[in-house]
Amino acid sequence: MLEFGIKSKKSGLTESGIKQVKEAWWNLDPSQLTEIALQNREGTLSDTGALMCDTGQFTGRSPKDRFIVRDSKTENAVWWGDINIPIPPDSFDRLYAKMLGYLADKKVYVRDAYAGADKTHRIKLRVINTVAWHNLFCFNMFIRPERYQLETFVPNFTIINCPGFLADPETDGTRQENFSVIDLTRRIILIGGTGYSGEMKKGIFSVLNFLLPLEEGVFPMHCSANMGIKDRDTAIFFGLSGTGKTTLSADPERLLIGDDEHGWTMRNVFNFEGGCYAKTVGLSHEKEPEIFNAIKFGAILENTRFLPESREVDYDNVEVTENTRVSYPISYIPNAVEPSIGGIPKNIFFLTCDAFGVMPPIQRLSTAQAMYHFVSGYTSKVAGTEDGVKEPTPVFSACFGAPFMPLHPAEYAKLLGRKLEENHTNVWLINTGWTGGPYGVGSRIKLKYTRAMISAALSGILDNVGYRTHSLFGAEIPTSCPGVPAEILSPRETWKNDQAFYQMANKLVLKFHKNFDQFRGNTGADILLGEPKVNEQYQKA
Structure with missing residues (x-):
């Protein structure tokens, strides 16, 4: 196994059950990952330097193919049904073993990161990707440790994401060849058969929505949050698609805490993420200048298209999907606060x-x-x-x-x-x-x-x-x-x-x-x- 990059001295791939890969590239920076993605023909550069990639067959989450392992930890805690679909531990075991075998001759990109700006309530996350731009997505969306923290990093949750690996529904207990399976006991998420990067982000959100209320008394929220520049008063915005959550929380006269996922503790509100994952359909500088200006080198555009004979993005083009997206670090927003924490x-x-x-x-x-x-x-x-x-x-x-x-x-x-x-x-x-x-x-x-x-x-x-x-x-x-x-x-x-x-x-x-x-x-x-x-x-x- 050949390994490169900034690798933890205390925890390697074997702790995730992975004994063999062709190459492992650890904690590469955005320029390195962008270069590799271009070499691998995973995407192209826009005129602003953003990496444009396609997610393949799936241009959004596949909620009917997201499972939670039903075991002694989850049996009486999870609200089972059409949203939280159970899968038995032995199905997870089969998928896990098959995925480890699939990785044996593959090049992987490993990212160590945090989920949770509050150090008291964060989880230490390791993501193992077979696609370079997915690893860049994780750099953007999760919280980035300092170099000295990477050198001693020991994760307490792992994502293994292999878009090219397909499940066998007849033997693996899945509905289709694509899947996202969360095991809250082993603290592992397995994702396969889909190139949609949002499955990783929302998988960790689901994990925190289970662990934080039960184990730490933290109220998890699907919301945006901002605070006043002068008084530092925190405001929270809940809302489904089309209600104006992003527009109304992106107030230039207030500081952005985060745009999507937060926790409310006894003393603060904190962002789960280190980045933003914004819709781009119909985007313009006039409508959303902060998002528009954030689409630069290091950002990733998903399923967008160029204007003819150019590298300028046509944000009105929905030939692939209306769910076109961009991910970027929260620092790309000028009025964002870091660490992303506000008061009650x-x-x-x-x-x-x-x-x-x-x-x-x-x-x-x-x-x-x-x-x-x-x-x-x-x-x-x-x-x-x-x-x-x-x-x-x-x-x-x-x-x-x-x-x-x-x-x-x-x-x-x-x-x-x-x-x-x-x-x-x-x-x-x-x-x-x-x-x-x-x-x-x-x-x-x-x-x-x-x-x-x-x-x-x-x-x-x-x-x-x-x-x-x-x-x-x-x-x-x-x-x-x-x-x-x-x-x-x-x-x-x-x-x-x-x-x-x-x-x-x-x-x-x-x-x-x-x-x-x-x-x-x-x-x-x-x-x-x-x-x-x-x-x-x-x-x-």
């Missing part, structure tokens, strides 16, 4: 895009309401995108990140509730969707109004205005907000038709109820107190 959050924002047009643009939630909406994780897709669709389609993703949450959503909601009570944190539900009617009738709430409401909440202005209670959702609606017309704050007033408004609102409330039925058996009365109520006066028979 003063404000939390749940972002939703309500295409039914009935949710107020801002509501202040009680603890019970916050827990309920956290478990629900609501947003909506617009109507009219498919034949026969006559109304908006609701989308619910528990904890605003269901695919990555191994525990029952109520367990995370209870952690949130305790944090809110202990720290008196404000929780705001922000609707970035429609007002004056549903999609196709009403209009999208203007971004300038949403920014004004968030700014007023962050500055404390909304602590000193009047409130009224929403008749269905039960939350508090401010009666005034600087920079926002008073009628915008009340969706009922923008509709101009009480009966039509309440009938549509009742439809949405009933969809909340139906979605929540799957959680009721494991959910306490403290959370159910936050459930919205139907307005019987306008309920159709």
